[in-house]
């Protein structure tokens with residue numbers, strides 16, 4: 001039911017369990033639509049997110065050119081502290097490439113963010129990209145933890161509840 005609702009809004013979501021420094025956490029991954037008609041709606045979900053994966057298609061120049069706008073939206077809606085990575089996807093389609101790898105690297109460098117060329121189809125660099133972003137987010141979370149602990153009563157240890165699956169929202 002909840003999943004159908006999000007689908008109608010152009011949003012897909014998944015929960016991915018990962019282990020960081022021996023602690024299991026669940027990443028809540030929201031896949032918002034890149035289409036223009038969903039733009040306002042998509043960006044309205046940015047606030048509160050801890051990390052962003054910006055994906056363009058190496059065979060589609062428009063998708064690459066729109067990255068700058070998405071980047072601006074992220075900073076406006078989610079703040080400057082969030083972690084962002086840039087992916088040039090569909091690197092399996094080399095013969096149809098219109099965005100040179102160097103352009104992706106340069107854009108990422110200008111924004112000071114990691115960059116990978118990926119293929120979701122052939123599973124190229126997908127795990128690495130998720131690992132880099134996850135580590136950046138969790139390092140921040142774990143770094144903040146001692147300050148939060150000072151306000152809490154023990155027991156206080158990293159907990160899975162930080163990233164609850166949406167399915168548990170009822």
Ligand SMILES: Nc1nc2c(ncn2[C@@H]2O[C@H](COP(=O)(O)OP(=O)(O)OP(=O)(O)O)[C@@H](O)[C@H]2O)c(=O)[nH]1
Nearest residue numbers: 032033034035089090091092093118119120121122
């Ligand atoms: N060859 C190839 N095709 C891909 C790859 N990733 C996605 N596709 C195809 O590209 C099409 C669009 O994929 P989606 O995952 O729907 O793309 P999207 O960016 O989520 O689309 P929006 O939600 O509309 O922004 C589908 O037909 C996928 O099968 C890839 O790495 N290589």
